[in-house]
Amino acid sequence: MGQIFKLxxxxxxxxxxxxxxxxxFSLSFFDAQNCINTLFAFLLFSATASSIYIFNDLLDIEExxxxxxxxxxPLANGSISKKSAIILMxxxxxxxxxxxxxxxxxxxxxxxxxxFLNILYSIKLKHISILDIFIIATGFVLRLFAGSVVTDVExxxxxxxxxxxxxxxxxxxxxxxDVLLSLGGQETRKNIDGYNxxxxxxxxxxxxxxxILSYIMYTISPEVTQRLNSNYLYLTSFFVILGVLRYMxxxxxxxxxxxxxxxxxxxxxxxxxxILWLISFIGITKFI
Numbered sequence: 001m002g003q004i005f006k007l008x009x010x011x012x013x014x015x016x017x018x019x020x021x022x023x024x025f026s027l028s029f030f031d032a033q034n035c036i037n038t039l040f041a042f043l044l045f046s047a048t049a050s051s052i053y054i055f056n057d058l059l060d061i062e063e064x065x066x067x068x069x070x071x072x073x074p075l076a077n078g079s080i081s082k083k084s085a086i087i088l089m090x091x092x093x094x095x096x097x098x099x100x101x102x103x104x105x106x107x108x109x110x111x112x113x114x115x116f117l118n119i120l121y122s123i124k125l126k127h128i129s130i131l132d133i134f135i136i137a138t139g140f141v142l143r144l145f146a147g148s149v150v151t152d153v154e155x156x157x158x159x160x161x162x163x164x165x166x167x168x169x170x171x172x173x174x175x176x177x178d179v180l181l182s183l184g185g186q187e188t189r190k191n192i193d194g195y196n197x198x199x200x201x202x203x204x205x206x207x208x209x210x211x212i213l214s215y216i217m218y219t220i221s222p223e224v225t226q227r228l229n230s231n232y233l234y235l236t237s238f239f240v241i242l243g244v245l246r247y248m249x250x251x252x253x254x255x256x257x258x259x260x261x262x263x264x265x266x267x268x269x270x271x272x273x274x275i276l277w278l279i280s281f282i283g284i285t286k287f288i
Contacts, residue, residue, distance in 0.1 A: 007057070007074045007085060008050040008092075014261045016045050018140055018163060019147035024278075026153045027228065027285060037150040041107055044096045045146050048111050051093035054085050056122040068181070069258065106149035114142045129194020133175065137167035158218040165214055169207040173247065173257035176200045180255065204251065208244050215240045228285045235284065239277035246270055 019042045023029040057064065057075045064076035074080040093115065100108040117135060126132045140163050148155045175195050182192045218224055219233040246269050251257040264270055 003074045003079045004088075007054060007080055007088070009053045010050075011265060012049065012053065012261050013042075013046045014264060015140070016042050016049065016143060018143040019045060021144060021159060021163070022147040022151055022153040022155060024281070025156070025159050026151075028151060028153055031151075034151040034153075037104075038147055040103065041100075041146045041150045044100050044103070044107070044111065045114070045143065047092045047096035048115055051089045051096070052115065052118040052122065054089040054092075055119065058082060058085060058089075059122055104150050107146055110142055110146045110149060114139060114146075117142075133168055133171035136171040137164045140164065140167040156223070158214070158221065158224065162211065162214050162218060165207060165211045169204060169211055169244075170247075170260045172200055172204045172207060173251045174260060176204065176251060177256075177258040201252070204248065208248060212237070212241055212244055230285050230288055232284050232288050233281070236277055236280045239273050239280060243270060243273045243277070246273065 020029075020038055023031075023034060023038055028034050057073055060070075061075050061082075064070040064073050067076075070076060075082065075085055097108065097111055097115070100111050118139065121132070121135045125135055141160055144155055144159060144163055147153070176197070178192050179195050179197050179200055183197065216234060216237050219237055224233065225231050246267070247263070250263055250267065250270075256263065264274075
């Protein structure tokens with residue numbers, strides 16, 4: 001069972017929490033039906049994502065076997081057979097797409113786009129530098145749309161922009177780890193020639209600044225202050241800056257950026273920062 005969970009990459013489901021952001025930013029999280037709909041969308045999206053992870057692992061078995069950490073994946077180490085993985089992949093993808101079609105046709109459309117975009121990514125597009133991180137970022141935006149269509153919450157340009165920029169920042173950090181492995185004599189990705197340490201470092205610094213600036217502009221924009229009825233939302237920027245700087249510290253100082261989800265799960269500083277941001281955001285919009 002443990003190997004199946006590793007194959008499904010259950011720890012990666014933390015990315016799918018972005019599906020809940022439309023509820024948060026619209027302050028609709030006290031609506032029970034919206035919460036149930038969003039939870040169901042989260043489960044369907046997670047099942048679809050797992051089918052893609054399996055497909056990607058099937059294609060990358062040989063590359064994963066020479067990677068220092070990915071060699072422990074179930075398909076790479078042989079603990080799960082290719083046949084079993086293929087059956088599970090088709091079962092997950094067909095079930096999630098079928099249920100989404102019945103539940104919400106717009107959610108079905110979002111999942112279908114996500115599914116085929118990531119199939120193309122796994123086959124070819126992940127080997128095209130820069131385009132690969134844009135597709136990763138697009139996947140996060142599609143998570144927002146999944147949460148939006150099942151709650152009828154209209155997405156603002158701010159939440160889409162911030163999510164896209166943050167995802168690019170995290171994807172660059174992950175590519176930095178591949179570059180470091182390449183410099184150490186372990187070339188694990190075909191598109192690594194499109195990146196070097198100088199380019200990735202400069203791009204991360206640029207994206208970090210843009211993310212912080214965009215969030216500050218979001219908190220002080222007239223549209224947001226009127227809709228949320230608060231002029232003090234800018235105070236939550238403190239935690240955004242703190243979180244971005246901590247992630248850069250982990251990346252540049254501790255040289256650990258291979259898996260953003262594992263970093264978030266393990267790093268107490270980041271978890272506390274996100275919780276404090278969440279408490280301050282809800283507290284300011286509800287009581288100040």
